[in-house]
Amino acid sequence: MGVRPPSVDALARSRADSHLPHPLLVEAARSAIADGAHEQFDAYVERVERRLLSRVINATGVLLHTNMGRAPLATNRNAGYTNLELDLDTGARGSRQERAGLLLAKACGAEAAIVVNNCASAVMLGLAAVAKGSGVPVSRGELVEIGGGFRVPEVLEQSGCRLVEVGTTNRTRLADFERAIAENQDIAAVLKVHPSNYRIEGFQQSVGVKALSTLGVPLIVDLGSGLLDEACPWLEGGRPGWLLDEPAVRQTLDQGADLVMFSGDKLLGGPQSGIIAGRAEMVERCARHPLMRTFRPGDLVIGALQDVALAYLRRDGDAIPFWAMATIPQPVLSRRAEAIVAASGIGMVVDSEATPGGGSLPTATIASAAIEIAGDHSTELRDHTTPIIARVHEGRTLLDLRTIDPADDAIITSALAASRLEGLA
Numbered sequence: 001m002g003v004r005p006p007s008v009d010a011l012a013r014s015r016a017d018s019h020l021p022h023p024l025l026v027e028a029a030r031s032a033i034a035d036g037a038h039e040q041f042d043a044y045v046e047r048v049e050r051r052l053l054s055r056v057i058n059a060t061g062v063l064l065h066t067n068m069g070r071a072p073l074a075t076n077r078n079a080g081y082t083n084l085e086l087d088l089d090t091g092a093r094g095s096r097q098e099r100a101g102l103l104l105a106k107a108c109g110a111e112a113a114i115v116v117n118n119c120a121s122a123v124m125l126g127l128a129a130v131a132k133g134s135g136v137p138v139s140r141g142e143l144v145e146i147g148g149g150f151r152v153p154e155v156l157e158q159s160g161c162r163l164v165e166v167g168t169t170n171r172t173r174l175a176d177f178e179r180a181i182a183e184n185q186d187i188a189a190v191l192k193v194h195p196s197n198y199r200i201e202g203f204q205q206s207v208g209v210k211a212l213s214t215l216g217v218p219l220i221v222d223l224g225s226g227l228l229d230e231a232c233p234w235l236e237g238g239r240p241g242w243l244l245d246e247p248a249v250r251q252t253l254d255q256g257a258d259l260v261m262f263s264g265d266k267l268l269g270g271p272q273s274g275i276i277a278g279r280a281e282m283v284e285r286c287a288r289h290p291l292m293r294t295f296r297p298g299d300l301v302i303g304a305l306q307d308v309a310l311a312y313l314r315r316d317g318d319a320i321p322f323w324a325m326a327t328i329p330q331p332v333l334s335r336r337a338e339a340i341v342a343a344s345g346i347g348m349v350v351d352s353e354a355t356p357g358g359g360s361l362p363t364a365t366i367a368s369a370a371i372e373i374a375g376d377h378s379t380e381l382r383d384h385t386t387p388i389i390a391r392v393h394e395g396r397t398l399l400d401l402r403t404i405d406p407a408d409d410a411i412i413t414s415a416l417a418a419s420r421l422e423g424l425a
């Protein structure tokens with residue numbers, strides 16, 4: 001009773017073994033003392049550590065989970081000096097776009113491609129470069145919000161274009177576009193948007209790329225998900241059934257799109273980035289636009305994307321973690337789940353349905369296997385040293401093997417066997 005709490009400095013120094021810098025320890029010590037909880041200082045330190053960006057195990061079965069950085073990456077690049085903008089032949093300044101951009105153009109059969117920070121900036125840059133100050137017709141059925149604040153009418157407005165709404169929410173015809181172009185003198189491009197995580201079923205009609213490309217104005221397509229080629233030549237088994245009717249970059253360009261934009265970290269399986277691919281002259285206009293300076297990625301991103309582009313050109317889907325995880329046969333996942341259940345003595349193996357996620361393919365599922373545990377254990381699992389993010393469904397915790405790296409099975413096993421889950425066997 002009446003024992004004075006330690007000084008902020010002494011409390012902070014008591015955890016000098018933590019890898020947190022002293023100012024962060026001081027801040028944590030101050031909070032602990034203010035809360036009268038200096039004896040629980042370790043928990044305060046841990047809370048600060050857990051706010052830092054760190055590795056987690058995705059056991060949700062959602063392959064592209066925006067909360068967990070979308071596509072997982074296999075990269076061990078050296079972050080030292082690079083030839084980012086150096087031409088090694090001449091010693092003069094080169095272009096950062098001649099790395100991943102050039103390779104991705106080859107991989108999808110485009111005349112040219114450039115890389116920006118995400119698909120949102122790709123769309124904004126493409127519209128600004130091609131149609132700023134002019135009218136851009138868009139089908140009312142494609143004036144969507146993708147999530148995370150990407151709303152087509154707002155992006156279009158921010159790019160300096162004038163939205164010309166065409167057709168209705170459920171049905172838009174080519175004649176609607178023809179009329180919009182005839183009635184507005186300032187049309188500089190037509191925009192088609194992949195509705196991504198939104199689907200209209202029933203009495204609906206939309207205009208395909210081929211038809212839109214006959215209108216005599218540049219056609220810009222925001223494809224979002226970035227499937228490079230309908231045939232998936234990088235997969236031994238070819239196009240998987242769960243891709244349903246997902247459109248691809250190569251075929252969208254073949255059908256007459258002038259510019260196609262897509263994310264680097266959705267079905268492409270790369271780092272967060274956005275790609276603008278298409279006609280050389282129009283891609284060049286994007287590259288020269290002042291916004292490009294705002295949207296250009298650095299060498300960490302370009303390097304990781306270059307690795308992904310090289311894997312596509314080698315047709316080596318197994319080198320792209322997203323495609324490797326998405327195509328593991330279900331029995332392999334069941335066997336891994338059985339082994340974890342046997343070794344930990346916790347849970348039972350059930351069939352499960354993984355999903356591509358990433359705001360693409362809202363109805364697609366991939367057959368998977370999961371470890372099911374009665375009750376909601378998501379908090380304990382998240383509290384594990386390497387946080388494990390599980391799915392909870394109808395009072396049961398599910399650990400889906402499709403999104404778990406086999407190298408992490410041992411961590412799952414020891415987490416399940418740990419004392420806090422005892423009594424569930």
Ligand SMILES: *Cc1c(COP(=O)(O)O)cnc(C)c1O
Binds near residue numbers: 118150223264358359
């Ligand atoms: C996901 C998506 C975007 C946004 O992509 P980011 O890379 O997250 O900026 C834009 N358009 C479409 C159609 C999308 O699916």
